[in-house]
Amino acid sequence: MNRSDVLIIGAGPTGLVLALWLSKLGIHVRIIDKTLAPGTTSRALAVQARTLELYRQLDLADAIVQNGHRVAAANFWVKGEAVARLPLTRIGEGLTPYAFLEIFPQDEHEALLIERLETFGIRVERNTELESFTETGDGITAQLRLPDGQEETCQACYIAGCDGARSIVRKTLDSGFPGGTYQQIFYVADVQASGPAFNGELHVDLDEADFLAVFPLASEGHARLIGTVRDERAEHAETLKFEDVSSRAIEHLKVKIEQVNWFSTYRVHHRVAEFFRSGRAFLLGDAAHVHSPAGGQGMNTGIGDAINLAWKLAAVLSGGATAKLLDSYETERIAFARRLVSTTDRVFSFVTAEGKVADLLRTRLAPFLIPKLTSFGASREFLFRTISQITVNYRGMPLSEGVTGHVHGGDRLPWAHDGEGDNYESLKNPTWQVHVYGDTSDEMIAWCIEHHLPLHVFDWRPAFDAAGLARNGFYLLRPDTYVAIADNSADPKVIERYFRDHGIRLFFG
Structure with missing residues (x-):
């Protein structure tokens, strides 16, 4: 019977980072994923400063900075014109070695993590699905469905659910997942294009209640469009095409589309699981919390979950600590997740609010206030500290x-x-x-x-x-x-x- 120290379900960034950290610390892991291959499209783009700081422990930070794209500024558009510019090049200067906004798409990010994981002799077991699991006195017994359709029984000391918003681990634990679903349909398009919004900087259109942003990528003239639709088109999300949403980017941000590499739509929820741990089972990443993409926090938060849990599991499994150390994982991470979901929900609700007052705030007040506020060092520092996650802390908690x-x-x-x-x-x-x-x-x-x-x-x-x-x-x-x-x-x-x-x-x- 196959046995590992930790069985990891899901090979997105959260599961891969958990596997990588545990492997570095000498823990035997097994990581499975029900998909046939790693993703070739991605929604997550930003790698925050705190993630890069922690990635130094795995010698990953330099590779991401070298292969990603450093965003020089964020631009805000109203009525077809850029009306405010927020410089980002050294927005966090003096606070961190990574005082900038780094863009490194999730698919490339995962490929790097998989490559590093393989240096430890660990390969993601693809087309392999968790069917069920039960906890025994000294571990977990899990039933897996293998690529050939056969069932396998395996054992592990612990199981980590990194298997996304529809997590089978969370459902097996019968954890509630309270929250809601945004009415908008989100879309992502990977495009090659030209125009003033393709200058290597971030561009956000404030004109309408439907969000639209252009995120630059490392290749010149290559960017990710992320937007929302909420009108009658949202009722037919499964048939939505790029042509149905592209006119706004073309008109409002003066984008000249040359090629669409891929396009996808999705719905976003704002939810936090009722608990992140039950016995020998843990929930991490989107299995534990999902929220709006405001601020580029999702992937980074899942990675933070993985790093928080990894050293604690390693300590317990190696005999360096008693099992009560694991109690601190939920205490520390669930408090942050709840704050984050609340914050990103408020920001996204403001950006997408409808009505004359909301339009006035976005198109008149925001362009006026953004340059004023960011001209103050304290305001810039607060913005960077918040988005970069360097203010995440565990004050007042049992290990502090x-x-x-x-x-x-x-x-x-x-x-x-x-x-x-x-x-x-x-x-x-x-x-x-x-x-x-x-x-x-x-x-x-x-x-x-x-x-x-x-x-x-x-x-x-x-x-x-x-x-x-x-x-x-x-x-x-x-x-x-x-x-x-x-x-x-x-x-x-x-x-x-x-x-x-x-x-x-x-x-x-």
């Missing part, structure tokens, strides 16, 4: 303790950079580690050496103060680079007590 400087337990470690380097180099290693900015005690140094806990002591520099880091305290960092403890002492007993209380064993490799 303390505060020192401006940094709380549960925060992403702030990036500090100057001419002497940055404080992120050690984060490439996905392990527990301690950062000290300034000086620490001989006791702390000796304790960390004895317990094989990496300790990085940085000579105090103004860049650390500017980033909000405290002098001479310490930050215990989790393997996913979030702060577990922020403490202004140099006492290793604080760390020792933390590990003991959370069932984490004091050995590190």
Whole structure:
């Protein structure tokens, strides 16, 4: 009987990242997908800064930046004219090594993840479907339907449902999926074209309640059109063609279409599962939460789920922690998912609202306010922090303790950079580690050496103060680079007590 540590259902970005992270940490995974081949079309485009930061742990960030497209600006159009421009080139300068908007289509993204996963000897099992599963005392027993139609019984310690909005894992767990469905039909078209909106920047039409945007891709004259329709055409989504929706792009954004490579339509929901974990089964990505594409958050949130769960599963399976560590996955990720669904729903509802007042706000007020607001550094920083997901934090949650400087337990470690380097180099290693900015005690140094806990002591520099880091305290960092403890002492007993209380064993490799 085939047995793995973790059986992953679904080979989209969420499932692939989970498989990749676990494989890097020495965990035996099996990943299946019911599709015949990887997708050749994609809706998700943006790879946010926080995802790129975490991808450094897998040596993926540079490949994405090199092969993707950095968007220089967002342009907003009204009545056939560009009326506002928001520069994006260094919108997050000083906050992250990736202070820009990166476009890297999901199909190319998946191909890169699959290629890297194969270096660990793991291949996605295609045309293979989960039929059912049950939990036994020490694991999961699953029934799979193989490509030849035969049924296979397999076992795993845990099962991860990364199988999308129609998740069989979620349905088997009988988790509710409350929320709703947007009335609009969304469409995506991959086109080659020319015109002022094909200058390598992002363009958004504010004219009507139906959303329309042009997202640039790496190839010159190549872009993704994403839009909505809500009139009588939406009632016949299955027969909708590009010709039915293209006139608006041609007229409003002055697009000259040369070739349509592909076109598809879909409906979007805004839902969050009632729970993300039941026993040995977990829900991640679209199986756990779906929302509007506003802000390019969906794929990145699923990847965040995968990284959050991966190090915890690896710790438990390798004997480095007790199973209670896994309780924190749902606590940390469901709170963020609920906030995100609420936020993206409000933004999308504003952009697509109907009526004279809504039209006035979009076409007159928004073009006036956007340049004004973004001329202030604080406004630009708030916008970038929100969209880039660098503000995602786990403050006040069970694995987060303390505060020192401006940094709380549960925060992403702030990036500090100057001419002497940055404080992120050690984060490439996905392990527990301690950062000290300034000086620490001989006791702390000796304790960390004895317990094989990496300790990085940085000579105090103004860049650390500017980033909000405290002098001479310490930050215990989790393997996913979030702060577990922020403490202004140099006492290793604080760390020792933390590990003991959370069932984490004091050995590190």
